[in-house]
Amino acid sequence: xxxxxxxxxxxxxxxxxxxxxxxxxxxxxxxxxxxxxxxxxxxxxxxxxxxxxxxxxxxxxxxxxxxxxxxxxxxxxxxxxxxxxxxxxxxxxxxxxxxxxxxxxxxxxxxxxxxxxxxxxxxxxxxxxxxxxxxxxxxxxxxxxxxxxxxxxxxxxxxxxxxxxxxxxxxxxxxxxxxxxxxxxxxxxxxxxxxxxxxxxxxxxxxxxxxxxxxxxxxxxxxxxxxxxxxxxxxxxxxxxxxxxxxxxxxxxxxxxxxxxxxxxxxxxxxxxxxxxxxxxxxxxxxxxxxxxxxxxxxxxxxxxxxxxxxxxxxxxxxxxxxxxxxxxxxxxxxxxxxxxxxxxxxxxxxxxxxxxxxxxxxxxxxxxx
Amino acid sequence: xxxxxxxxxxxxxxxxxxxxxxxxxxxxxxxxxxxxxxxxxxxxxxxxxxxxxxxxxxxxxxxxxxxxxxxxxxxxxxxxxxxxxxxxxxxxxxxxxxxxxxxxxxxxxxxxxxxxxxxxxxxxxxxxxxxxxxxxxxxxxxxxxxxxxxxxxxxxxxxxxxxxxxxxxxxxxxxxxxxxxxxxxxxxxxxxxxxxxxxxxxxxxxxxxxxxxxxxxxxxxxxxxxxxxxxxxxxxxxxxxxxxxxxxxxxxxxxxxxxxxxxxxxxxxx
Numbered sequence: 001x002x003x004x005x006x007x008x009x010x011x012x013x014x015x016x017x018x019x020x021x022x023x024x025x026x027x028x029x030x031x032x033x034x035x036x037x038x039x040x041x042x043x044x045x046x047x048x049x050x051x052x053x054x055x056x057x058x059x060x061x062x063x064x065x066x067x068x069x070x071x072x073x074x075x076x077x078x079x080x081x082x083x084x085x086x087x088x089x090x091x092x093x094x095x096x097x098x099x100x101x102x103x104x105x106x107x108x109x110x111x112x113x114x115x116x117x118x119x120x121x122x123x124x125x126x127x128x129x130x131x132x133x134x135x136x137x138x139x140x141x142x143x144x145x146x147x148x149x150x151x152x153x154x155x156x157x158x159x160x161x162x163x164x165x166x167x168x169x170x171x172x173x174x175x176x177x178x179x180x181x182x183x184x185x186x187x188x189x190x191x192x193x194x195x196x197x198x199x200x201x202x203x204x205x206x207x208x209x210x211x212x213x214x215x216x217x218x219x220x221x222x223x224x225x226x227x228x229x230x231x232x233x234x235x236x237x238x239x240x241x242x243x244x245x246x247x248x249x250x251x252x253x254x255x256x257x258x259x260x261x262x263x264x265x266x267x268x269x270x271x272x273x274x275x276x277x278x279x280x281x282x283x284x285x286x287x288x289x290x291x292x293x294x295x296x297x298x299x300x301x302x303x304x305x306x307x308x309x310x311x312x313x314x315x316x317x318x319x320x321x322x323x324x325x326x327x328x329x330x331x332x333x334x335x336x337x338x339x340x341x342x343x344x345x346x347x348x349x350x351x352x353x354x355x356x357x358x359x360x361x362x363x364x365x366x367x368x369x370x
Numbered sequence: 371x372x373x374x375x376x377x378x379x380x381x382x383x384x385x386x387x388x389x390x391x392x393x394x395x396x397x398x399x400x401x402x403x404x405x406x407x408x409x410x411x412x413x414x415x416x417x418x419x420x421x422x423x424x425x426x427x428x429x430x431x432x433x434x435x436x437x438x439x440x441x442x443x444x445x446x447x448x449x450x451x452x453x454x455x456x457x458x459x460x461x462x463x464x465x466x467x468x469x470x471x472x473x474x475x476x477x478x479x480x481x482x483x484x485x486x487x488x489x490x491x492x493x494x495x496x497x498x499x500x501x502x503x504x505x506x507x508x509x510x511x512x513x514x515x516x517x518x519x520x521x522x523x524x525x526x527x528x529x530x531x532x533x534x535x536x537x538x539x540x541x542x543x544x545x546x547x548x549x550x551x552x553x554x555x556x557x558x559x560x561x562x563x564x565x566x567x568x569x570x571x572x573x574x575x576x577x578x579x580x581x582x583x584x585x586x587x588x589x590x591x592x593x594x595x596x597x598x599x600x601x602x603x604x605x606x607x608x609x610x611x612x613x614x615x616x617x618x619x620x621x622x623x624x625x626x627x628x629x630x631x632x633x634x635x636x637x638x639x640x
Contacts, residue, residue, distance in 0.1 A: 001491040002516035140428055141418065153421045158542035160516060256462040257419060259489065269440035270464025271418035 003160045004259075008175040010080045015182075020079065024072055028186065031104070032060050032067045036187075038194035038350070043320040050343035052336070053203070053350045055191050055219060058325065064355030065187060065215045066097035066168055072183035074101040077164035084108040084159065087166045088152040090117055090145035090211065091281035091328060092124025093355050094168030099133035109133040112152045116143040117280045123359050142274050145211070145284045149258055169212025170288035173259025177217075177288050184218025191350055192222045204347040205229040208354065209331040210249070210302065211282035213291045215354035220300060229301065232291060233335030235277030236304035242267075246275035248287040249295050249302040255286070262289040278307035279327035281355075305334040313337055314357060324357035380635040381534075381606025382597075383410035383586055384613050384628065385459060385544075387430040389439035390416075391617070393447055399617055399624065404452040406628040410586075411451070412486065412608060415444040415460035422461075422488035424545030426611045441468060445480040457510065459486040470501035477507075484508040484533060492524045499528065508533035513577065515541060515569050522580045529583040536608065537577075537587045539570055539600060544589050544611050571603040594634030601635045 014020045028034040036056045045052040057065035077085055085102045086109070089095030095111040102109035111128050115137045118125050128135050141147040149172070156165040170180040188206075195203050206223055208216035210232035220230045237245030245251065248263045255264025257272060265273040265285040277283045294300035305313075310327060313334035318324040325333060332351050343349055384403050389396050400411060416431035416439055423431065439447075441464050448456065458477050465473040465487070477485060484507060490498065495509050502509065511528040513535055529535050574585055587600040588608030597607050609631060616624040 001493070002514070002518060002521075004491075005518075140432075146419065150419050150421050154424075154543045157422075157514075160541055253467070256466050256489070258421070261466075264463070266463060266467050268467075269442070270467040271435060271440070272463065 003156065004173055004175070006080070011076060011175055011179055014076050014079045020075060024075055027071050028068065032071060034060070034068075034186065035190045035194075036060060038191055038198065040198065041321050044317065047320065048337065048340040050204075050340065050345060051199070051348040053195060053198070053348060054321070054323065055187060055350055055352045057187060057215065057352060057354045058323065058329070058356035062093070062097045062100050063358060064093040064097065064326065065184060065218060066094045066355075067100065068186055068218070069168060069180050069183040069214060070094070070097040070101040070166060073164070073166045073179065074105055074107070077107070077166065078105060080164065082107075082162060082164035084110070084163045085166050086110045086112065086152050086155050086163055087168060088112045088145065088148035089124075089168065090114070090148070090283055091279065091326065091355070092117065092121040092128065092359060093281060093326070095133070095135070096124050096127050096131070098166050098168070099128040099131035102133065103131045110155065111135050112138055112148040112155070114142070114144040114148050115139045117145065117148070117283075120363060121280055121359055123362060144275075144280065146257075146272065153258070168214065169284070170214045170217040170290060171212035171258065171260060171262070171284070171286055177260065177290055180214050181217040181221060181290060184214050185221040187215065187218040187352065188220060188222030191219055192226075195348065195350060199348050202226050202228050203350050204343050205231055205336075206350045206352065207231045207233060207332045207336040208352040209233050209279075209282060209328050209335075210287060210291060211235065211246070211277075211279070211284045211328065212286070213288035215352055217288055217290055219350070219352045220294070224299060230294070230299065231335060231339070232300055232302040233331045234302055234304040235279060235282035235331060236306040236309070237276040237278070238307055243274040244276050245304065246277045246283050246285060247304040248285060249291060250304045252285075252287075257286045260286065260289045262292040263287050263295075278310060279331065281326070281328040282331065303335055303338070305331055305338060309334040309338065314360075318357070323353065324361065325353050326355035326357050327360045329354045330357070379639045380601045381409040381584065381586060382407065382628070382631055382635055383412055383588070383606060383608040384408045385412040385414060385588075385608060385610030386617070387414040387416055387427065387434050387614065388444040388447055389437060390430045390434045390614070392437070396447065397451065398621065400451045400454065402621060402625055403628060404454045406625060407632045408454060408628060409606065411454045411456040412459045412610070413444065413448050413456055413482070415441060415458055415464060417461040417464060420461065422543055424543045424611060426614055427544050430614050445476055448482065449480040451481070456482050457484045457486055458482045459488075461489045462487055470498055474502050474507060478503050484510055486510045486512070486536060488512055492521065492528050495528050496524065499530070506532055510534060510536050512536045512538055513573065514538040515573060517573070519576050522577060525577060526581040529581055534584045534586050534605070535577060535581065537570065537573060537585055537604065538589045539587050540590045542589070570600065574603050594630040597631045597634040598638060601638050607631070607635065
């Protein structure tokens with residue numbers, strides 16, 4: 001708890017400093033490649049029957065939106081005098097972004113990753129190692145994101161004085177959900193400005209995938225006070241049965257995990273349920289607490305799509321637009337596709353393509369997925 | 371209910387995972403703890419994500435869960451133990467999904483006098499205390515070497531009548547490294563980093579200024595030597611991982627460890 005109190009204080013301090021904001025802004029522009037384009041996907045629009053825009057977070061350095069948050073937090077870590085950075089990762093995107101930023105700032109880096117994810121996201125493991133990070137495989141529990149987070153928390157309390165824990169999702173204990181949202185909200189701010197310029201009116205809806213929920217929180221935030229519908233798409237996995245999906249908001253109940261009270265997939269006895277998704281980055285039994293709040297007050301709506309539907313949308317976006325999305329982001333596309341008939345010809349819709357699919361492509365050829 | 375048997379002697383508390391290695395052997399282990407002079411039993415209700423625990427308790431928890439030990443079974447097994455004073459150690463979610471009030475009432479009915487919940491900070495414990503049964507049931511505040519004196523007032527508020535304060539001896543998780551051993555400089559694999567003995571003594575001195583609650587030190591205590599080191603400055607010690615490791619080897623080594631700890635604490639009160 002002392003560490004969280006210090007972190008909160010440090011964040012509030014640094015957030016108001018012009019020098020910090022300036023450095024972050026420069027890095028986001030020159031290093032991460034922001035702003036990312038808002039691209040009108042004409043062929044997808046044509047087959048969907050409305051105007052579809054893609055927020056191209058897949059074009060960020062390291063291939064996903066994760067770098068936005070990593071830069072912000074790593075600069076904070078440096079401000080706090082920490083020289084060692086640890087992180088959990090599911091799909092490996094956050095691990096790669098963390099390892100990248102650690103390399104850039106000359107810090108030691110340890111990434112915790114579930115053994116199952118190490119296997120299915122091998123390309124990213126290799127990238128992290130190349131970047132100088134040490135990747136610790138976690139073979140406890142379900143061997144996925146949740147277990148990586150358990151292990152990272154254990155590391156943090158053990159090395160709390162020297163180590164900064166860089167959480168990649170809008171989940172975990174305060175101040176992480178708020179901090180991650182703040183660093184990711186650049187996505188929505190850009191998208192709002194871009195769509196105003198291109199369409200001269202507000203979009204009907206924004207779709208984003210939700211695991212812990214960082215990219216969704218990032219793009220939703222700027223739209224909260226507008227009339228745009230906000231739809232989070234969760235992983236419906238192989239089906240609605242226990243252990244087959246990771247749709248915490250659609251099928252979970254209130255619970256407490258990793259220092260947050262939020263929607264959680266628990267068993268009746270309070271143990272955390274097994275979850276599944278084809279997308280390692282969505283394979284988490286909880287969800288960021290702010291999403292729980294947005295669902296509760298009705299400002300955002302959360303739906304789920306199955307592995308199969310996500311995979312179909314992966315192929316669809318690849319074939320129609322030449323953009324292979326990450327399996328995670330393919331959920332956003334699939335969620336929209338499921339609801340496309342809600343929108344008229346003149347309506348515009350933004351899909352957040354939170355990451356690129358390069359990491360998933362090998363899996364398509366290894367016969368693991370058909 | 372008094373939480374320790376003799377006021378004069380130092381408290382020896384032992385943590386055991388409920389139903390581990392089997393319900394029968396768990397029961398026997400509690401019985402022999404009672405016979406060996408253990409004052410307080412900490413029963414672990416196994417949780418799927420024990421973030422404060424090291425590899426040993428992770429594995430005993432996992433194995434207990436696999437064999438069907440859950441909330442109901444833990445309370446059931448616990449209600450039939452020898453009359454050693456006991457607290458329940460678990461994580462927030464199993465009790466939260468049950469409903470705080472219901473859970474605390476049921477836990478008390480199973481014979482527990484309190485709960486240790488390592489994933490709930492004191493700031494949140496104060497909000498949960500109103501759900502506790504009014505009489506003699508407490509939530510145990512955990513204090514670590516990193517806890518700043520500014521939060522000691524909260525420790526006092528959480529430590530209600532009869533509660534003890536759980537001082538975590540190290541920066542880290544329950545675990546594998548003896549508290550008397552210093553890790554090699556720069557050893558990144560060190561799972562636990564012992565706080566210097568002086569640091570714990572200072573911490574305890576600070577706590578004594580704000581509260582009269584007994585102070586027990588846990589995490590990383592493996593031997594009579596550790597017990598003596600912390601027993602000297604605290605009112606008692608809590609041993610978990612080492613007890614489970616000994617129990618794995620058999621009732622012999624387990625009993626010997628408890629005797630060693632007991633003797634070492636009794637020396638201090640002589």
